[in-house]
Amino acid sequence: MSSGYWEPAKFCAKLRETKTDDNLLLFKCDMGAGHFSQSGRFDKLKEVAVEHAFLLKCLGMLDVKAQP
Secondary structure (H helix, E strand, C coil), X not given: CCCCCHHHHHHXXXXXXXXXXXXXXXXXXXXXXXXXXXXXXXXXXXXXXXXXXXXXXXXXXXXXXXXX
């Protein structure tokens, strides 16, 4: 049985409505992963790439717009 994604999504939406700063608020929901991460051969590399891109964005080293 999979966990419901809607509760954390609603919580994230509420945080976005009420936050008073310009900090990036990220909600990442991977419906294909288990409780810990992806299990395919290259899936872990893709997950690490997303984490690195997020860090680069936060540090101002990546000039791309966040997608809604």
